[in-house]
Amino acid sequence: MPDSKKNESVIYRCPMCLGTLNDVTIDADACGIYRCLKCGYNGDYDNLMIKYAEFRSRYKLMKVRLTLEDQRKM
Amino acid sequence: MILNLVHRAALTDTYRFQQKCAHDLKLKTTVYISSSLLKNEKVISMVKADQEKYGDEVGIWIDRLPGMPSTMVWLLSEADKMKTVKYSIDKYKEVFGHAPKAVSNYVLDAHLIRMIKEYCPEVTICVAGCFEEGVKVFHGCNNSWYLFSEGMSWNPWYPSKTQSIRPAENEEDWAGVVAVPHLSRDLVLAYEGRNDFFASHPANVQRGLANEGMIHEYDYNLADQYRMQGDYNDGFSYYQIHVSSGWLHHNHNIIDCDEITYTLYRDTLEYMAKLRDEGEVVDMYMSEFAEYYKKTVPIGKADIAVGKDILYGSGKHYFWITNPDYRVLIDAFQGGSIGDLRPYAGKYESFTGTDSESLTMNSYPYIIQSQYRTGVKNHFQDGSRTTVFVKHNGEEKDMCMYPSKVAAVRRDNGEVELDLTPVKIAFSDGFTVKIQTNYMFSGKGRITVARRILEKSEANAELQFTEYVKGCYGFTEYPENMKDIVLASDNGEKLYYGYTDKTLAAEGGKTVTVSIPQITTEVELCAVNVEPDRAEVSDGSLFSPYYTMKLHYTLKNEEEVKTCLTVRKMKV
Numbered sequence: 001m002p003d004s005k006k007n008e009s010v011i012y013r014c015p016m017c018l019g020t021l022n023d024v025t026i027d028a029d030a031c032g033i034y035r036c037l038k039c040g041y042n043g044d045y046d047n048l049m050i051k052y053a054e055f056r057s058r059y060k061l062m063k064v065r066l067t068l069e070d071q072r073k074m
Numbered sequence: 075m076i077l078n079l080v081h082r083a084a085l086t087d088t089y090r091f092q093q094k095c096a097h098d099l100k101l102k103t104t105v106y107i108s109s110s111l112l113k114n115e116k117v118i119s120m121v122k123a124d125q126e127k128y129g130d131e132v133g134i135w136i137d138r139l140p141g142m143p144s145t146m147v148w149l150l151s152e153a154d155k156m157k158t159v160k161y162s163i164d165k166y167k168e169v170f171g172h173a174p175k176a177v178s179n180y181v182l183d184a185h186l187i188r189m190i191k192e193y194c195p196e197v198t199i200c201v202a203g204c205f206e207e208g209v210k211v212f213h214g215c216n217n218s219w220y221l222f223s224e225g226m227s228w229n230p231w232y233p234s235k236t237q238s239i240r241p242a243e244n245e246e247d248w249a250g251v252v253a254v255p256h257l258s259r260d261l262v263l264a265y266e267g268r269n270d271f272f273a274s275h276p277a278n279v280q281r282g283l284a285n286e287g288m289i290h291e292y293d294y295n296l297a298d299q300y301r302m303q304g305d306y307n308d309g310f311s312y313y314q315i316h317v318s319s320g321w322l323h324h325n326h327n328i329i330d331c332d333e334i335t336y337t338l339y340r341d342t343l344e345y346m347a348k349l350r351d352e353g354e355v356v357d358m359y360m361s362e363f364a365e366y367y368k369k370t371v372p373i374g375k376a377d378i379a380v381g382k383d384i385l386y387g388s389g390k391h392y393f394w395i396t397n398p399d400y401r402v403l404i405d406a407f408q409g410g411s412i413g414d415l416r417p418y419a420g421k422y423e424s425f426t427g428t429d430s431e432s433l434t435m436n437s438y439p440y441i442i443q444s445q446y447r448t449g450v451k452n453h454f455q456d457g458s459r460t461t462v463f464v465k466h467n468g469e470e471k472d473m474c475m476y477p478s479k480v481a482a483v484r485r486d487n488g489e490v491e492l493d494l495t496p497v498k499i500a501f502s503d504g505f506t507v508k509i510q511t512n513y514m515f516s517g518k519g520r521i522t523v524a525r526r527i528l529e530k531s532e533a534n535a536e537l538q539f540t541e542y543v544k545g546c547y548g549f550t551e552y553p554e555n556m557k558d559i560v561l562a563s564d565n566g567e568k569l570y571y572g573y574t575d576k577t578l579a580a581e582g583g584k585t586v587t588v589s590i591p592q593i594t595t596e597v598e599l600c601a602v603n604v605e606p607d608r609a610e611v612s613d614g615s616l617f618s619p620y621y622t623m624k625l626h627y628t629l630k631n632e633e634e635v636k637t638c639l640t641v642r643k644m645k646v
Contacts, residue, residue: 011326021214021268023281025326038216052329056283060387065291068298072305074382074389 015051016041075301076366077346077357078254080201080316082135083107083121085114088319088336095340097128099347104176104360106135109158112165122170131359133176134162136190143428148183148436149220151428155186163194173197175361180204180256181223183436184238184249185425191250199364201316202253203239206264208437209446209550214268222549225416225438227396228261229303229312229377230254230367236423239438242373243398252364258300258313261381262392265403265414265445272296272385274313276338277321280328284385287334293342295384301354306378306483310371312363313355315342374398376490376515380480391480393492399519400641401438406480408450409473410494410511410523412460415442415545417641419519420595437549439593441641446551447620450474455618458546460639462525464509465538466501473497478511490515496528506531519641522602526634536630541637543599543623546614547590553619560589561611561621575615583609586623589644596644599623602636 014036017024026034028045035042043051056062066074079101081092096103105124111117112134124130136147139161142154150158166174177190178201190197208224226239233253234242242248260272271282276293279285284292297313304311321328322335349355358366374397381392393404398418405413416438424432441458444450448457450472461474476497484491496510508529514522525539548554559571563580580586584601586609601609604627612622627635 009324010329010331011324012329013327018283021210021271022216023214023327024216052283056286059284059292059385061291061295061383061385062284062286063289063291064295066295066298066384068301071295071298071302071382071384074384 012048014039014041015048015055018055075297075304075311075313075349075355076363077101077350077355078312078314078316078360078363079103079343079346079357080314080360081105082318083111083117084319085116085120086319086323088322091322091336092317092319092339093124095343097124099343101343101347101350102131102357102359102362103128104131104133106133106176106178107166108135108137109139109162109165110137112162112169118169131176131361132170132174133178133360134166134174136162136177136179136182136186146181146221147179148181148186148426149428149434152185155427156189159186159189159193163190175199175364178202180221181426181436182238182253183424183426183430184233184236185427187233187238187249187251187253188235195250197251199252199254199360201256202233203436204256204269205259206269210268211270214270220434222435222437224549225401225440226255227377227401228255228259228264228379228394229396230363230371231377231396232373234421236421237438238425239436240418240421241396241398244373247398248373252367254312254314254360254363256314257316258296260296260385261299261379261394262383262390263385265381265392274300274315275317275321276342277317277325277328277335280330280335280338283329285330285334285338287330288337290338290341292385293338294345297342297345297349299381299384301349303379306380308485315346376485376488378483378485378490380483389479393480393483395490395515397515399517400521402515402521404492404494404513405444406494407477408444408459409461409476409497410478410513411444411450411474412442412521413444413449414440415641416440417519417593417595417597419641420590420593420643422593422595435549439547439549441545441547441590441593441595441597442543443548447546447548447553456544457618458544458620460523460543463540463542464499464507465540466505466507466535467503469501469503471499471501473509473511488517504531505535507537520638521640522636522638524634524636527629527632534630536628539627539629539635541599541625541627541635543597543639544620545588545597545623546620547593547595554592556614556619556621558591559621561613562587562589563609563611569611569613571613571621573616573619574613577610577612579608579610581608582606584625585609586611586625588621588623591644594644594646596642597623598638598640598642599625600638600640601625601627602638604629604632604635
């Protein structure tokens with residue numbers, strides 16, 4: 001199951017803290033809003049997923065297989 | 075490439091899953107039992123059953139005992155370290171009927187290794203440090219992960235007796251065990267970012283969000299980054315997969331469900347098994363590797379790594395070298411400047427724990443660290459780094475701004491030579507010059523940089539080169555007290571570091587030195603083949619706490635300027 005589908009057993013991290021390379025876990029409140037204890041981030045589940053996708057966008061080669069030969073040529 | 079696969083025994087379904095993966099794939103596995111579990115009969119009988127059926131090697135994950143402070147084993151008092159060593163080894167012998175060969179933790183400081191080796195000479199191998207783990211991971215774990223192990227090798231090493239991550243210079247200096255790093259870390263991103271996002275640990279990669287669900291090319295790419303290091307090390311390369319079971323189930327650092335986490339782990343082991351079946355990987359038990367390493371890699375041999383960015387697409391290249399005199403990182407993207415320099419030749423001594431002056435700090439001190447200590451100018455002044463300034467007709471260019479790449483690496487008679495790709499520098503009057511940087515890493519702490527002029531748009535044009543080293547010393551991103559450092563030039567003048575911003579200049583001088591008693595290290599910058607116009611060494615200020623060494627050259631028809639940076643033990 002990809003993490004775009006909400007899974008109650010998964011622990012999420014604040015995406016704004018993650019952006020500063022800090023791991024801070026985050027929980028949803030009774031209204032389903034994730035609020036960070038350490039920074040001002042707040043957002044619903046969909047926003048959380050958007051922020052994670054934004055974070056991943058930095059990895060331009062994330063889905064590219066670079067074999068040994070590819071790396072030798074880089 | 076040699077693979078050490080390591081699991082840590084636990085009474086969990088995830089541990090059984092890990093073991094099943096390894097055994098199904100017939101991968102040689104070393105299982106560590108933590109000290110406090112050596113009396114747990116269920117764990118022992120489970121480990122023994124696997125050992126009997128599959129041949130697993132069993133070692134000790136040496137860990138604090140009940141009643142001791144809630145800390146890591148290398149941070150205990152000397153008395154508690156010794157108690158832990160004795161209990162763990164005695165209990166292991168009682169349970170298994172023989173002495174252990176592998177005893178490990180994330181970090182083992184020099185005293186802990188000595189205690190282990192003295193109490194149990196049969197121990198041959200230890201996991202004893204984490205490549206580039208320190209400041210960035212401390213910050214990344216909410217300032218709560220007190221593991222400082224920066225300045226070590228990415229590869230196995232022979233630990234010295236006086237500082238565990240400094241490689242021994244000879245048999246006498248050697249602590250007697252082979253040390254291996256905990257995991258294999260990305261040779262680019264462990265420097266630029268968190269080493270616990272980019273490691274040979276699929277769940278770490280998930281922690282860094284470098285997978286997308288089941289898509290995890292980076293796990294394979296990183297393994298191949300390490301396979302490539304065989305090209306530079308006479309065929310030797312090493313990889314370690316070492317994942318404790320807690321990472322695979324409901325881990326607070328992973329935003330994927332367990333099904334994904336399990337799959338990524340199994341996929342990664344399957345890739346290793348495939349490479350083994352193709353003859354590209356040799357899986358070994360830890361103690362088997364220790365014997366192999368001692369037979370094939372002599373003490374003192376330089377280790378080389380070329381790190382190419384395999385995740386961001388920046389095109390960056392880094393070059394690493396360690397030998398008993400230093401660990402150097404060449405940042406090819408910044409024109410071949412030194413981005414990190416650890417002067418092992420100074421033989422700085424330290425251990426950790428409550429009885430140590432160093433307390434938590436097992437990092438080997440740097441004299442250049444361009445990530446923590448500014449590097450090239452971005453905000454106020456520049457910080458610790460090297461470069462060459464190239465001046466023509468009054469206009470000055472900083473080589474750091476001209477990206478290059480690793481072009482060639484050669485080993486010859488114990489020396490290592492690095493060529494970078496040439497860069498072309500253009501001036502506003504239309505003049506251009508093509509310069510290639512070459513490094514020679516040789517004995518006695520010498521790092522010789524050659525700037526080769528390959529092409530000039532005007533054959534007789536005059537150029538001024540300033541070879542430039544801005545240094546300090548430190549362990550973290552914060553400055554240390556620089557007082558007591560002595561700056562000197564070869565005309566006999568001295569300047570005592572006092573944050574005065576003063577400069578000592580010697581017309582016609584060819585050498586400047588900096589003595590750093592805090593880390594028992596002397597640094598020298600010396601002209602090799604061209605007489606400089608002037609040699610300078612400068613004090614810093616409290617807002618720019620560095621020393622700066624400069625050699626100014628005027629070049630007319632010279633084709634190459636060589637300058638040697640030497641690190642050595644300071645004479646007391």
